[in-house]
Amino acid sequence: MRLARLRELAESLDTDAVVITSAMNVFYYTKLPRPYGSVILYRRGDGATLYVPGLDYWRAKDSVSDAEIIPYSRYGLEAVEEEAPRVVRSLTEELVKQVEGLKLVGIDAVTPLANQVIKKIEGRVGYLDASKAILEQRKIKAPDEVATMEEALRITEEALKHAMSQLEPGMQEYEFAAILEEGMRARGADWYAFETIVAAGPNGAYPHAVPTAREIVAGEPVIVDMGAIYGGYCADMTRTIYVGKPPREVREVVEAVAKAAEEAEDVAGPGVTAEEVDRAAREYLRRAGLGKYFIHSTGHGVGVEVHEPPRIAPGVKEELRPGMVFTIEPGVYLHGRFGVRIEDMVLVTESGAKVLNRIPKILEQ
Amino acid sequence: MRLARLRELAESLDTDAVVITSAMNVFYYTKLPRPYGSVILYRRGDGATLYVPGLDYWRAKDSVSDAEIIPYSRYGLEAVEEEAPRVVRSLTEELVKQVEGLKLVGIDAVTPLANQVIKKIEGRVGYLDASKAILEQRKIKAPDEVATMEEALRITEEALKHAMSQLEPGMQEYEFAAILEEGMRARGADWYAFETIVAAGPNGAYPHAVPTAREIVAGEPVIVDMGAIYGGYCADMTRTIYVGKPPREVREVVEAVAKAAEEAEDVAGPGVTAEEVDRAAREYLRRAGLGKYFIHSTGHGVGVEVHEPPRIAPGVKEELRPGMVFTIEPGVYLHGRFGVRIEDMVLVTESGAKVLNRIPKILEQ
Numbered sequence: 001m002r003l004a005r006l007r008e009l010a011e012s013l014d015t016d017a018v019v020i021t022s023a024m025n026v027f028y029y030t031k032l033p034r035p036y037g038s039v040i041l042y043r044r045g046d047g048a049t050l051y052v053p054g055l056d057y058w059r060a061k062d063s064v065s066d067a068e069i070i071p072y073s074r075y076g077l078e079a080v081e082e083e084a085p086r087v088v089r090s091l092t093e094e095l096v097k098q099v100e101g102l103k104l105v106g107i108d109a110v111t112p113l114a115n116q117v118i119k120k121i122e123g124r125v126g127y128l129d130a131s132k133a134i135l136e137q138r139k140i141k142a143p144d145e146v147a148t149m150e151e152a153l154r155i156t157e158e159a160l161k162h163a164m165s166q167l168e169p170g171m172q173e174y175e176f177a178a179i180l181e182e183g184m185r186a187r188g189a190d191w192y193a194f195e196t197i198v199a200a201g202p203n204g205a206y207p208h209a210v211p212t213a214r215e216i217v218a219g220e221p222v223i224v225d226m227g228a229i230y231g232g233y234c235a236d237m238t239r240t241i242y243v244g245k246p247p248r249e250v251r252e253v254v255e256a257v258a259k260a261a262e263e264a265e266d267v268a269g270p271g272v273t274a275e276e277v278d279r280a281a282r283e284y285l286r287r288a289g290l291g292k293y294f295i296h297s298t299g300h301g302v303g304v305e306v307h308e309p310p311r312i313a314p315g316v317k318e319e320l321r322p323g324m325v326f327t328i329e330p331g332v333y334l335h336g337r338f339g340v341r342i343e344d345m346v347l348v349t350e351s352g353a354k355v356l357n358r359i360p361k362i363l364e365q
Numbered sequence: 366m367r368l369a370r371l372r373e374l375a376e377s378l379d380t381d382a383v384v385i386t387s388a389m390n391v392f393y394y395t396k397l398p399r400p401y402g403s404v405i406l407y408r409r410g411d412g413a414t415l416y417v418p419g420l421d422y423w424r425a426k427d428s429v430s431d432a433e434i435i436p437y438s439r440y441g442l443e444a445v446e447e448e449a450p451r452v453v454r455s456l457t458e459e460l461v462k463q464v465e466g467l468k469l470v471g472i473d474a475v476t477p478l479a480n481q482v483i484k485k486i487e488g489r490v491g492y493l494d495a496s497k498a499i500l501e502q503r504k505i506k507a508p509d510e511v512a513t514m515e516e517a518l519r520i521t522e523e524a525l526k527h528a529m530s531q532l533e534p535g536m537q538e539y540e541f542a543a544i545l546e547e548g549m550r551a552r553g554a555d556w557y558a559f560e561t562i563v564a565a566g567p568n569g570a571y572p573h574a575v576p577t578a579r580e581i582v583a584g585e586p587v588i589v590d591m592g593a594i595y596g597g598y599c600a601d602m603t604r605t606i607y608v609g610k611p612p613r614e615v616r617e618v619v620e621a622v623a624k625a626a627e628e629a630e631d632v633a634g635p636g637v638t639a640e641e642v643d644r645a646a647r648e649y650l651r652r653a654g655l656g657k658y659f660i661h662s663t664g665h666g667v668g669v670e671v672h673e674p675p676r677i678a679p680g681v682k683e684e685l686r687p688g689m690v691f692t693i694e695p696g697v698y699l700h701g702r703f704g705v706r707i708e709d710m711v712l713v714t715e716s717g718a719k720v721l722n723r724i725p726k727i728l729e730q
Contacts, residue, residue: 033575034560055661058700059571075679078657079698178550185543190575195399195556206424210398210555292443296420314440333444335423 001050001066002029005137006042013133015106017043017099021114025134026050027232028304032064033190039091039113040067041098049098051091054080070094096120106130135309139301140323145233146347149302149325150356152189152230153345156237157359159183160224164365169218169243173198173211176222184228193227193234193306204240204339207296207331218244221254221338223331227306234306236327238343241363250340253290253332257340258361260284260330264298264312268328268346268353274316281330282314290332299327302345324348325356366415366431367394370502371407378498380471382408382464386479390499391415392597393669397429398555404456404478405432406463414463416456419445435459461485471495500674504666505688510598511712514667514690515721517554517595518710521602522724524548525589529730534583534608538563538576541587549593558592558599558671569605569704572661572696583609586619586703588696592671599671601692603708606728615705618655618697622705623726625649625695629663629677633693633711633718639681646695647679655697664692667710689713690721 006029010018020026020040027035029042030050037053038060047067052060054073057080061069071080072088081087088094095117099105102125107114109129118127141149163179177198184192199209201220209223216222225238240254264281278298285291297313302325310318312326329343345356371394375383385391385405392400394407395415402418403425412432417425419438422445426434436445437453446452453459460482464470467490472479474494483492506514528544542563549557564574566585574588581587590603605619629646643663650656662678667690675683677691694708710721 034573036573055572055698057660058698059573062571077660079700080660082657083700174550174553174555178547181550182543182547185539185546188539188578190539191560192557206427207420208399208401208424213553292447295422295438295442295445297440333420333423335444335448 001048001064002031003048003066005029006040006048007044009130009133009137010042010044010106013106013128013130015104015128015130016102017041018106018130019095019099019114019117020108020130020134021111022108022131024304025108028134028138030064030067031232032060033232039095041095051088051094054087057084092116092120099125101125104128106133108134138303139309140321141303141325141347142323145303146325148231148233149235149345152193152228152233152235153237153356154358155184155187155189155228155230156226156235157357158187159228160226160237160239161359164241164363167216167241167243167365170215172213172215173200173203174213176216176224177211180224180226184226187228189228189230190232191229193229193236197223197225199223199339201338202336205333205335205337207333207339207341216243219246219250221246221250221340223339223341225341225343232304234302234304236302236306236343236345237357238329238341239359239361239363240340240342241365243365250338253340254342254362256285256288256290257330257332257342260288261328261342261344261361264328264330265344265346265353265355268320268348270320270322270348270350272320274310274312274318274320275314277312277320277328278314278316281328285330285332293332293334294330295333296331299329301326320348322348322350366413366429367396368413368431370394371405371413372409374495374498374502375407375409375471378471378493378495380469380493380495381467382406383471383495384460384464384479384482385473385495385499386476387473387496389669390473393499393503395429395432396597397425398597404460406460416453416459419452422449457481457485464490466490469493471498473499503668504674505686506668506690506712507688510668511690513596513598514600514710517558517593517598517600518602518721519723520549520552520554520593520595521591521600522722523552524593525591525602525604526724529606529728532581532606532608532730535580537578537580538565538568539578541581541589542576545589545591549591552593554593554595555597556594558594558601562588562590564588564704566703567701570698570700570702572698572704572706581608584611584615586611586615586705588704588706590706590708597669599667599669601667601671601708601710602722603694603706604724604726604728605705605707606730608730615703618705619707619727621650621653621655622695622697622707625653626693626707626709626726629693629695630709630711630718630720633685633713635685635687635713635715637685639675639677639683639685640679642685642693643677643679643681646693650695650697658697658699659695660698661696664694666691685713687713687715
């Protein structure tokens with residue numbers, strides 16, 4: 001358990017206790033993978049209890065220390081009941097009982113369970129929504145989190161390099177996706193941060209394209225947007241590649257998008273606002289006559305979720321701080337023709353920003 | 366668009382309009398893959414509008430017919446604005462404006478957006494939560510949906526058979542997962558229905574195990590829980606396999622679990638309750654002396670989501686109806702030793718139930 005972070009959270013909210021109900025948040029504090037249905041109750045001065053679905057009792061017990069593990073289940077679980085010191089029938093009622101009498105409780109009010117608990121304590125126990133404060137905490141990555149994310153990105157990059165050596169004209173988009181994903185798994189990925197995009201030619205003009213049976217044609221640009229999860233942390237990377245030589249126009253757009261990403265990366269740093277970073281990429285593309293084809297924001301935070309704060313977008317006045325990790329991913333989408341996107345991951349440091357990617361923005365086969 | 370289903374929904378709720386905000390529901394009615402952030406407004410007698418994030422405008426426009434497609438974005442999108450007949454700046458305000466003056470609106474009140482809209486119309490426009498009615502509709506699969514799910518299951522089964530031919534002692538759990546996933550993709554899977562489980566020996570005693578670097582040992586049971594998404598519909602299948610010959614005790618448990626699944630499948634049919642199906646599996650394992658090690662419910666509905674109603678669990682009095690598709694997946698978990706789970710997909714027919722799986726419950730290498 002990351003007890004220090006729970007304590008920090010309760011202190012920053014000035015609550016007697018915090019109740020954490022969303023799986024991503026529970027993972028963040030416990031490091032228990034895929035803790036679906038699990039809930040943390042942390043009481044200041046009294047430590048943490050982790051409630052888990054009965055079927056996850058041993059998995060939690062064998063891997064989470066520094067917390068009391070209590071299974072809950074709507075029906076009897078003999079084998080679990082024999083070993084667990086206590087079993088809970090209704091998690092909602094248990095949580096209500098546990099916070100009864102406290103002055104103020106923080107709850108991440110983003111799940112049906114949290115809302116049920118809130119309904120039952122309303123008017124008797126003070127509460128506040130802790131979800132924003134948790135995202136604030138998650139936003140600043142500690143060195144060990146950055147190292148894990150770098151490893152996730154290494155796996156992603158190596159898988160792309162390996163796959164590119166196998167790419168040839170006539171390969172279908174989803175076949176190439178299969179090679180990319182197998183490559184991430186084989187290098188130790190726990191799972192995928194999101195649904196891999198392989199979008200060739202006109203499919204690349206859809207930012208959220210889905211891999212199809214389309215056969216990749218020599219010279220056309222192929223957008224590859226992929227990411228491994230490693231140690232529970234996400235990578236997110238895009239490159240626009242091609243088999244053989246692309247036409248001059250494609251190459252020019254690829255170079256403009258790479259340059260736009262570079263401009264944004266150069267601007268990023270502590271004290272700079274998110275919109276300033278966005279503007280750097282946007283202005284570069286505008287000057288290159290491509291501005292109107294950049295139809296999404298420049299980036300987003302990455303961590304235990306592939307999309308989390310901060311947003312790097314127009315109008316976002318938030319100042320960047322050391323420890324933030326986010327993407328820079330300008331793109332150009334020419335409907336009916338082709339698309340180009342290049343995406344790096346960037347860490348804000350004390351003095352500027354560090355691009356976490358090691359492979360070049362423009363890859364030659 | 367599946368306009369007939371939207372009409373059916375509005376009629377069953379007796380509302381003037383329905384607003385659909387969850388991605389899974391939007392996919393169900395539009396067949397647009399991954400419609401994150403998209404919203405349907407359907408007005409009785411006046412057809413459907415699909416609001417999409419600006420970056421998804423062309424993807425929606427090129428693939429969804431029978432609906433007006435309107436992009437929305439918090440900031441300007443020149444290239445989209447040039448082509449779209451209308452662009453919306455605030456989706457919440459737009460939806461409020463559109464339902465203003467109606468008597469009763471159904472909304473799937475499961476997303477932050479839906480809750481924002483509800484807050485703004487409260488007291489002025491009548492509304493009701495449509496999410497349960499939508500799940501009721503989704504619960505009964507039409508023949509084309511069943512056919513798509515059977516294809517998803519075929520892909521899953523073929524990928525497992527192919528991977529088993531490559532399995533050998535010393536292979537790591539996550540390496541085997543890589544082969545399984547690559548096999549599903551290469552056979553046309555859009556994506557994976559959930560995070561593949563490969564859990565060998567003692568890891569198999571955790572129902573929600575995560576693949577690790579553990580090397581698979583000859584004779585130990587390996588739980589493989591996997592599923593492809595095809596055409597937007599999920600498959601979900603588990604087999605317990607082994608490299609070489611398992612010890613007698615393992616084989617006995619595998620046979621008992623297979624028999625428990627068979628008993629539940631024999632009981633399933635129209636008019637039978639979910640708890641009766643659950644009980645058939647549970648009672649069989651109890652008689653075999655393994656009941657207390659079956660620590661989860663027997664099954665769950667499958668469709669556009671891998672877990673949807675109905676639950677096949679103790680205490681669920683819901684009667685099964687033709688068109689329902691759900692899993693039957695009894696398991697036995699011996700902490701510190703090994704686990705066994707076998708999972709089929711079952712379709713309720715007019716006269717009984719059809720197991721959709723074609724490969725045997727017990728697979729020999």
